[in-house]
Amino acid sequence: MLTNHLSEGKPSLGWHAFFEHQLKSIAADGNMTLARVVEAQREAFLVDDGRSERWCTLSGRLRHELLRPIDLPAVGDFVLVRATPGADTGQITRTLARRGAFMRKAPETGALQIVAANIDVAFVVSALNTDHNLRRIERYLAMVWESGAMPVVLLTKSDLCADLERSIARVEAIAPGVTVLAASAVNQTGVEDVRHRIRPGMTAVLLGSSGSGKSTLVNALLGRNAQAVQQVSAHMDKGRHTTTARKLLHVPGAGMIIDTPGMKELQLTEADAGVSQTFNDIEQLAAACRFSDCNHQSEPGCAIRVALEEGRLDRDRYKSYQKLQRESAYEARREDTNLARLEKERWKKIHTANKRRPPKWMR
Numbered sequence: 001m002l003t004n005h006l007s008e009g010k011p012s013l014g015w016h017a018f019f020e021h022q023l024k025s026i027a028a029d030g031n032m033t034l035a036r037v038v039e040a041q042r043e044a045f046l047v048d049d050g051r052s053e054r055w056c057t058l059s060g061r062l063r064h065e066l067l068r069p070i071d072l073p074a075v076g077d078f079v080l081v082r083a084t085p086g087a088d089t090g091q092i093t094r095t096l097a098r099r100g101a102f103m104r105k106a107p108e109t110g111a112l113q114i115v116a117a118n119i120d121v122a123f124v125v126s127a128l129n130t131d132h133n134l135r136r137i138e139r140y141l142a143m144v145w146e147s148g149a150m151p152v153v154l155l156t157k158s159d160l161c162a163d164l165e166r167s168i169a170r171v172e173a174i175a176p177g178v179t180v181l182a183a184s185a186v187n188q189t190g191v192e193d194v195r196h197r198i199r200p201g202m203t204a205v206l207l208g209s210s211g212s213g214k215s216t217l218v219n220a221l222l223g224r225n226a227q228a229v230q231q232v233s234a235h236m237d238k239g240r241h242t243t244t245a246r247k248l249l250h251v252p253g254a255g256m257i258i259d260t261p262g263m264k265e266l267q268l269t270e271a272d273a274g275v276s277q278t279f280n281d282i283e284q285l286a287a288a289c290r291f292s293d294c295n296h297q298s299e300p301g302c303a304i305r306v307a308l309e310e311g312r313l314d315r316d317r318y319k320s321y322q323k324l325q326r327e328s329a330y331e332a333r334r335e336d337t338n339l340a341r342l343e344k345e346r347w348k349k350i351h352t353a354n355k356r357r358p359p360k361w362m363r
């Protein structure tokens with residue numbers, strides 16, 4: 001029997017028709033409960049089934065079937081859980097297919113990891129004092145578009161900004177069609193604008209550099225100190241992240257939010273489509289080039305070159321577009337080789353297992 005309290009759960013946990021459809025093809029063996037992953041550690045996962053939370057491990061079978069790190073349950077995933085009788089623990093037996101996800105490359109291994117799954121809105125957080133880097137915002141936006149979530153740029157520490165209007169305008173210029181908000185935890189301004197963007201049942205994520213004020217904002221939204229924030233003295237210590245775990249939290253009067261550790265170096269993954277959307281203006285210009293395969297170098301009738309010369313297209317923005325395009329082409333090739341390698345390893349494993357000699361007593 002398959003139990004589902006997620007849709008009746010209050011506050012709602014973001015259950016969606018997309019997941020309901022998947023249930024048709026799932027034969028529940030034994031008693032299973034649907035739940036959402038609230039926190040993911042290396043081996044243990046905190047899940048919420050709409051009534052209670054419990055820590056789970058992976059079932060032996062699921063562990064066996066896992067091929068890649070991205071198949072591991074991640075915060076925001078919907079999973080099937082087999083509760084341990086008489087205890088408040090359980091085992092995850094299956095992860096439902098995701099509506100979308102944020103991925104990054106693990107700094108240590110280079111393997112793809114899921115940062116957060118099934119996200120509706122992603123706040124690209126950038127502090128208005130030191131951290132204000134337009135190129136980085138572009139990179140984050142490309143990543144958000146690719147994840148299937150709706151991006152919002154959130155400029156924090158507005159109390160430290162002398163010319164707020166100008167800063168907002170600069171960001172708006174590089175983020176066509178994206179809402180740009182400003183907030184200050186010191187003045188308590190802009191927090192309600194953020195809350196308003198996270199409708200009940202929706203799941204939001206905060207992305208941005210370490211120290212940009214993500215956890216401070218989460219605390220302002222929650223009205224309590226749920227997340228540890230950096231000490232002011234730690235400000236200069238760029239290498240350390242205050243937030244280490246990713247956790248799904250309920251925002252009063254709104255949906256859910258996931259605070260993440262700042263990503264020091266944004267590692268793009270499959271950002272192809274995302275790059276196009278972020279640089280929609282450039283792609284539109286390119287569509288007006290005389291040749292459809294124009295390299296925008298010396299070809300006659302190149303609309304990009306004309307726009308650059310006439311100052312209608314910012315040179316830095318065009319450079320960053322080219323750079324992202326090169327990177328995402330490189331990523332696409334890399335991922336192909338990675339998959340091929342994993343598949344090879346898997347077969348090698350199966351092969352070795354078959355070759356293993358039977359135990360002595362059988363021979």
Ligand SMILES: Nc1nc2c(ncn2[C@@H]2O[C@H](COP(=O)(O)OP(=O)(O)OP(=O)(O)O)[C@@H](O)[C@H]2O)c(=O)[nH]1
Pocket residue numbers: 156157158159160183184185186187208209210211212213214215216217228229230231232235240241242243244260261262263
């Ligand atoms: N002046 C000012 N300082 C702020 C504001 N919001 C956050 N800060 C300060 O910025 C520092 C970093 O804030 P955090 O919320 O810990 O940053 P974070 O993005 O969560 O950092 P990581 O968890 O390391 O990724 C802290 O010292 C905060 O007090 C703000 O609106 N104005």
Ligand SMILES: [Mg+2]
Pocket residue numbers: 214215216227228229242243259260261262
């Ligand atoms: Mg933090």
Ligand SMILES: [Zn+2]
Pocket residue numbers: 286289290294295296297299301302303304305
């Ligand atoms: Zn051209």
